[in-house]
Amino acid sequence: DSAIPNENHLIHKFKEWTKTDNIMEFAYSLLHYRALLDSFVIKTTDTPETWAICRYSKSMNTSSSDSNPYKDDSSRMILLQSMLRVTFTDQRRVFISPLLEHIDDYYNENIDHDNQSLQKLFDSIHEWCRSTLCKQLSNDGNNDLCQAICSAAKKGTGTSHFLMNMLDYLIWDAEHSKNNSSTCIQPLINKHKDILDKECEGIHQRIFDDFQFRYRNSIEHFFPQNPSSTTDRGEDKSEVSEELRDNIGNLCMMTRSENSRRGNLFPSAKVEQYSSSDQSLKFHIMAALLKKEETWNNNTVKKHATTMHKLLQEFLSCECDSSNCDAATEA
Structure with missing residues (x-):
């Protein structure tokens, strides 16, 4: 469901589910989006108000290592996500839900995360920012x-x-x-x-x-x-x-x-x-x-x-x- 996450909605959904398939699909989605959250969404570091994006992945030299899924545009993604994070301080779910949906599309479209799919991801997040800001501006009753x-x-x-x-x-x-x-993203x-x-x-x-x-x-x-x-x-x-x-x-x-x-x-x-x-x-x-x-x-x-x-x-x-x-x- 594309609605903003809300525990009351979830309880209502639980009441509708009568088949095991529904429960299994929910469990899979929960794990899937948790993995996306851990790998593609910013986290704070040991230094306050310092942000990072990294995921745990296998390496040829060691059993595992941290890697950044956004290549040369990691700093841009960190700035973009941290801007949303510090803006919607009391309403994190306002941007986390659509952010994860866009990341999911990016992840499913191209597992190698080429430049074209990365540009599409940035475009989709920028468009969400654009439409959200437009709605915020028009809330004052001015449609112009x-x-x-x-x-x-x-x-x-x-x-x-x-x-x-x-x-x-x-x-x-x-x-x-x-x-x-080195950036592949259009300004x-x-x-x-x-x-x-x-x-x-x-x-x-x-x-x-x-x-x-x-x-x-x-x-x-x-x-x-x-x-x-x-x-x-x-x-x-x-x-x-x-x-x-x-x-x-x-x-x-x-x-x-x-x-x-x-x-x-x-x-x-x-x-x-x-x-x-x-x-x-x-x-x-x-x-x-x-x-x-x-x-x-x-x-x-x-x-x-x-x-x-x-x-x-x-x-x-x-x-x-x-x-x-x-x-x-x-x-």
Whole structure:
């Protein structure tokens, strides 16, 4: 059954089963999907919030060994699955069930896991992300996807964590595809790659190489939502109008503890304290823009919002006129 796993559904099914074949089929499926879960789905390592995918397999040299089923694209699969894992923290079954179904199709289609079947697996998971995000955006009652993106891009702390994490994944995917010739997977961002590359200028490659999804569970305002008059600005001349502070161009993900400790700092102070730590890629882009522009103001917020808006458009396969969206107006 393709429904989200639920013990109440299972009890109902048990009552329907009267033949031994039903029970044997269920037992086989249980073992089969457990094997897929163990071999193809991420697990945490001994280091907190560090993810890995490995399976136990026979080797010519030893009786057994760990191997990765995704070949040269293991890092991409780890990032994709960990993005879902940290997003749906209280609803793991929301993505685990469809993920296992897609992996099952991949496993059955080609036991050797060639490049074509691997591309198909990524396509199917990306499509699930795309449709799930579209449904999430349209839940606000806006059936126009372009307007739904505009609306979602100015919600401040109410901004979808899935949307924010998806942006980080799109940014990483574009950079990874550009610098990894061994990958066989087509990048998700092509049309707006040059715009993204321009915003990523000045970010050290190790930031992308070392990036991992963490349980960043709080929306942070780069320019503080409610700046305190007692906070020392130093030489920071940044100023963002109140109506743009909740704009996606002024937002990134952080852990709740980081946000509560330093939420009222001005942009330059945040960059000074966080630039060398494991922050979201969106934070690093905003930090690079701040350094380049030497300030953080309405224009930089709008400029960054426009880029993020275009990434979402391309991923969600919709054509929108950003100039008609007050959440992302060209600077």
